[in-house]
Amino acid sequence: MSSPAQPLAASLVQSVDWLAIAPPTIVAVVGLVVLVADLFVAEHRKALLGWTSVAGLAVATVMLLPLLDGDRSTFCLTGDATVCSYTADRFTLVIQFLVLGGALLAALLSVTALKDARKELPEGEYWFLLLSSAAGAALLPASRDLATLIVALEVASLPAFALVGLKYGDRKSSEAALKFFLSSVTATAVSLMGISFVYATTGTLYLTRVADRIQNVDGQFHTLAQTGVVLTLVGFAFKTAAVPFHFWVPDTYVGAPLPIAAYLSVIGKAVGFSGLILVTVVALPSYADVWGPALAVLGALTMTVGNAGALRQQATRAYSAVRLLAWSSVGQAGYLLVPIAAAAYSGNAEKSIGSTVAYALMYGAVNLGAFAVAALVGRTKVLNRVADYRGLYASSPLSALLLAFFLLCLAGLPPGIIGLFAKVTVFSAAVEAGLGWLAVVMAVNVVIALFYYLQWTALLFRAPEGEPEKHRVPGPVTAAIALTGFLGIALSGAPQLVLRFTDTGLF
DSSP states (O other): OHHHHHHHHHHHOOOOOTTTTHHHHHHHHHHHHHHHHTTTSOGGGTHHHHHHHHHHHHHHHHTTGGGGGSOEEEEEETTEEEEEEEEEOHHHHHHHHHHHHHHHHHHHHHHHHHHHHTTSSOHHHHHHHHHHHHHHHHHGGGBOBHHHHHHHHHHHHHHHHHHHTOSTTOHHHHHHHHHHHHHHHHHHHHHHHHHHHHHHHHSOOBHHHHHHHGGGOOGGGHHHHHHHHHHHHHHHHHHTTOTTSOTTHHHHHHHSOHHHHHHIIIIIHHHHHHHHHIIIIIIOGGGHHHHHHHHHHHHHHHHHHHHHHHHTOOTTSTTHHHHHHHHHHHHHHHHHHHHHHHTTTOSOHHHHHHHHHHHHHHHHHHHHHHHHHHHHHHTTOTTOOGGGGTTHHHHOHHHHHHHHHHHHHHHTOTTOHHHHHHHHHHHHHHHHTTOHHHHHHHHHHHHHHHHHHHHHHHHHTSOOSSSOOOOOOOHHHHHHHHHHHHHHHHHHHOTHHHHGGGOOOOO
């Protein structure tokens, strides 16, 4: 009786490719170590938890290098090794680099923010939540089945709610966390409903199998399948902060600790957009006639509303600098949607998706740099208004020059060549796909955005009111600004390096 059971047991046991899953695993393990260590580390030595977290994120980022030699997959079906739950291909590695690199920069900013907070933020919980969210965000682009995709999405999102509302006794922080929580829970519920419909009609959760089977659904289930596709798209539109699901962004960024606002602006978007790409282009290519037009309209609305919101910000209003960056990030989300929509119409979907990935890399580097300078100014100007940046060049020349560079990159103007290059790449993706009207909308929005980016840039070099206030730059903030500045300048000098990421390996 035992001999038939042994082959059955052997078929159920899988070998795990530990190297493939190393980046998110290392982050998760370090998060658990930090949580336990918090119980034993003395209060005056809590800074060790932060540096342990920074080191863990750095090691996880470095562990992407051994994976560059080829695609690796694990957690595969025992009967079909080509159908797997986790795949480390080029697309996965690029998004994981963006996520882990972005989390590392946010962690460097957090080291100083926690020191300045003077116990208003509990350090052990903060680092555990940040690392947990980063682990989920790194898992998501590697997910190749809908269950793993949703689990990764929630592991990335749930700790972020707590991080936004973690500041003791701060009503603004609590309100921001509540708005973020309600919008994200709604998105998750809608996504789960859509995915359950897709599973009911296809009988599988694996993305490649969904793509094959959803084309041949019985006529009586056709409406159910269409409803599932639409609901899944709506759920991910919430996660990407696409209009009209963007309302939580400005208040959440203002209420959150500034490093967490920076984290959400880049890593939150990377999570939402990588999930959206996997669901649309990999799992539902046969429904391109549904999601293509929907994403094109969402992209046009998102960039227009985002730029209009940024344009309305008053320089003297409290937290106007953070609000402007928040509305700007909504506008940038609209640009990121354009190539995904173009993939529905293009004969070369991989090239279109590569445009989104390349734009995300540019945006991630320069937006984190802008937030790093905002964190520096916010140490002495608590209200962090755009007007507070007047004369920054007189008090901190290098910070002012780098912030000007970051803003010009976001605007797509020289010397921010990488920003111009990324916008041209997205624009050409729309034109090549025959979406001329969307390219026109994008061009108009780029011109609109020039006004508020240049207005802020010019303010940096105006004569300060009164004596210029010197900004002492702590080491971790210096490192964050220097890293983002180096990356932006290097890519502006050699923008062709970004083209290497257009081969996503998804197809």
